[in-house]
Amino acid sequence: MITIDGRPVPAQGTVLDACRAAGVPVPTLCHDPRLSPGGHCRACLVQMDGAWVAACHTPARDGATVRTDLPELREYRRDLGELMLAESAPAGLAREHVARWGADGARYAHRPRPAVRDHTHAHVRLDLDRCILCRRCVRACEEIQGAFALAVEGRGAATRLAWGGGAFADGTCVACGACLTVCPSEALTSHDTAPHFRDVRVTRTTCGECSVGCAIVVHVTDGPDERVSHVEAAGLDAPNRGHLCARGRFAHHAIEPGERLTQPLVRRNGALEPASWDEAIVAACEGLHSPRGAGAIGSARATGEELYLLQKFARGVLGTNDVDTGSRLSHAPSDVAFREAFGAAAATASFDDLERADVLMVTGADPDAAHPVLAARLRQAALAGATLIVVDPRRTPLAELADVHLAVRPGANVPLLNALACTLLEEDLVDHAFLESHVAGLDVYAPFVRRHTPERWQDVTGVPAATLRRAARLLGRAQRPWFAHGLGVTEHRQGTDTVRLLANLALLTGAVGREGTGVLPLRPEANAQGALDAGAEPGRLPGGARVDDAAARARVLEVWGRPVPEREGRPLDAMLAAARAGELGALLVLGEDVLRSAPDARCAREALESLGGLVVMDSVLTPTATWAHVVLPIADAFERDGTLTSAERRVQRVRRALDPPGDARDGVRVLLDLFAACRWPQSLETPADVLADWARTWPEGAGLSHARLDRGGLAWPVPDAAHEGSPRLAAPAARARLACVDFERSPEMRGTLALLLGQRFEHAAGRAGSADRDGGEWLELHAEDAAERGVDEGDRVRVRSEHGEALVRARLSPRLRRGTAYLSFRDSGRAAGALAGSGRDRETGCPEYKLVAIEIEHADG
Ligand code: SF4
Secondary structure, eight states: OEEETTEEEOOOSBHHHHHHHTTOOOOOSSOOTTSOOOOOSOTTEEEETTEEEEGGGSBOOTTOEEESOOHHHHHHHHHHHHHHHHHOOOOHHHHHHHHHTTOOSOSSOOOOOOOOEEOOSSSEEEEGGGOOOOOHHHHHIIIIIOOOOOEEEOOGGGOEEEOSSSOGGGSSOOOOOHHHHHOSSSSEEEGGGSOSSOEEEEEEEEOOSSTTOOEEEEEEEOSSSOOEEEEEEOOTTSTTTTOOOHHHHHGGGSSOGGGBOOSOEEEETTEEEEOOHHHHHHHHHHHHOOTTOEEEEEOTTSOHHHHHHHHHHHHHTSOOOOEEETTHHHHHHHHHHHHHHHSSSSOSSOHHHHHHOSEEEEESOOHHHHOHHHHHHHHHHHHTTOEEEEEOSBOOHHHHHOSEEEOOOTTOHHHHHHHHHHHHHHTTOSOHHHHHHHEEOHHHHHHHHTTOOHHHHHHHHOSOHHHHHHHHHHHHTOSSEEEEEOHHHHSSTTHHHHHHHHHHHHHHTTOSSSTTOEEEEOOSSTTHHHHHHHTOBTTBOGGGOBTTOHHHHHHHHHHHSSOOOSSOOOOHHHHHHHHHTTSOOEEEEESOOHHHHSSOHHHHHHHHHHOSEEEEEESBOOTTGGGOSEEEEBOOGGGOOEEEEOTTSEEEEEOOOSOOSTTOBOHHHHHHHHHHHTTOOOSOOSHHHHHHHHHHHOGGGTTOOHHHHTTOOEESOOOSTTOOOOSSOOOOSSOEEOOOOOOOOOGGGGSSEEEEEEOOHHHHTGGGTTTOOSOSOEEEEOHHHHHHTTOOTTOEEEEEESSOEEEEEEEEOTTBOTTEEEEEOTGGGHHHHHHOOSOBOTTTOOBOTTOEEEEEEESOO
16 A cells, blocks of 8 residues: 555555545646656656655555645745746646646746747647647657657757747648647647637547547537537547547538538429428439339448438338448458458457557558558557558558568559468468368468469569568467558459458468457448448348348348348449449439549449439538439538447447538438338337347347447447447358469559559548648659659649549659559549549459559640
């Protein structure tokens, strides 16, 4: 025990922890539970056994006696406050402490630091006259985000916060805002935290910007129009551990109130005109009843409840399995390969597992762009000692930190992964016990893969054999390997095969069903997993059962009282093709801008033009909605109730923080109105009712309910109401088969320049308006490729592929390997859409976006 001001408490953690356990307040300025103890500010000095110590980083010692409120400590704190006031003008918590200590700035001559201000950044304002040099922001930047954008430089009176030369906006800050959350003196503030309005309501919900599923708290003000004032991270127990990225923190700025749809629109005499809800719902119902048939397209940003109702409407009212979501194809290869190997189209691992892993392998993914908070966790795990292997043609921010970066040539994933597996077997680095109990087909697979040596494939992959062998040895010697992959794996002609080869690596290393191991597909959209679980796909019912599974259809029939069509439906691009061919007459579109997400924007526009009935439910008038016959305005991210399911299968609540504007309505309400108008009224009233209905059709989600999820997210399977959830999937009962996959060279590998189409950080943060200083689309090029073609930074270049051409500006990038170029899907992906080819993954139709043969020329001369 340790005695704090006469109160005995267990001697656990630091003296500060013991003081807090004893209920004795000790002031802190540089301390934060997420950060390593700093001991910089000295505000927490206490007396322990006669000596003065910093409580925040002194271990609590058994038998010690601590005094926190001695007259000399009070005098010391007042003096500390006086020194702060002599050198700075702190605000916020620091100011409150200083006042409480009795300091008034009268003791010492005022010798303020230079009032350095930097307001260049879109979100972070620096007012260094308030800085008390507690270094909390520096440590948060390093220890939470790993961006190293801030430092302390100088000595004595010249000591100051620094960010390299030039404007802060031009530094390495990624606008995550971690520094804003820890600064105690308001030296770092955001425009969001400017206290124009008083908060009237705070609501805990889930970020809907990507599939990490960060827990957030939304603050709503009482200004002239109720609006979101700012967003902060919720709880250290959530997947984001109190952290957020730029999108999560600032995306609420993205849509101006004037852009929102506030009343239903019905097309009359060729123009969309305001209508009442009754008129619009009747018109929608009539429009969807086409003699040529109708289908439904949802967005993987919609809630699970909306998507469940959408597919129920398609199957039960429209009588079709033609239902899909815009982004499903991008990870369909993962779904097929994971179902084969692990029995579920979902991650087997959790995010928490990555911190228990000793080797992390990230393939074809740039989490800093698409899943930033996960990137921060990966970076911290690597900095803490985990081995990091990154497979990517680009030197992504994570690759910079990797122990081994396999900069594979675009299109050569298959030989690279085979070569890794070959080395594991050749050098006997496989998990024999796991293989014996859980895997079949090793007798066929082993001789097959032993032919795929790193030496055989080094010229094709562009990775030296020695580097490949080094990566394989790190992987093979791991106790707990953890795998994640992204679109750089799936968006290839052999996308499904490539995921099969990743599954092979997981099986060979026994990385299934154990703590700290597993595989995790990094799906881009917030509810891509939830869309699959809701059955918003043409071949699968809620819970993932096939539509031709008679028992699954019977289960749904029992719940719905209506049969489900037996024949597999058409995916999104086939629905659009059918519409163009006059074989599909109507579409119900929920929150998806089809013109943006379809692989071929021109064909998509012709398809929409051909429809006799296009009903669009959305919160803004998207390009797709401008073609609609009926537009139904629905609630946006912070205005709805329901659930989102993250990339780790965690079902989490989203909650309404404010009302939708004007006459806009909750999407669930609108869908239920459509059911009623189409003569299949539902007895469901609320999103909670909808989840209850959904759970009855989904055995692995049977234990889910809004009431349970209100106490915290749950990773499925949750088979009953008493089940605690499943952060990790067990190895499947059936033996997994190791896949023998031969390399098939894509015709797009023929060119001298291989273009990758993907997401860039500025794009990812685009809805946040964050760090979005570039404008337009940029083609990133290796400096030598550019010089060979007489192209310099900022030049306009004409990019030609076999499929089209585009004019963009060139940017020289050190992230690319020679012979590759990179273009983001920014600006509705016009350039990317023009250049992308018709190559598809044979099994799923996933477009070959990560490899287009191009040539470029200077466009200005
Ligand atoms: Fe939102 Fe994803 Fe950023 Fe988390 S990482 S705050 S879920 S965008």
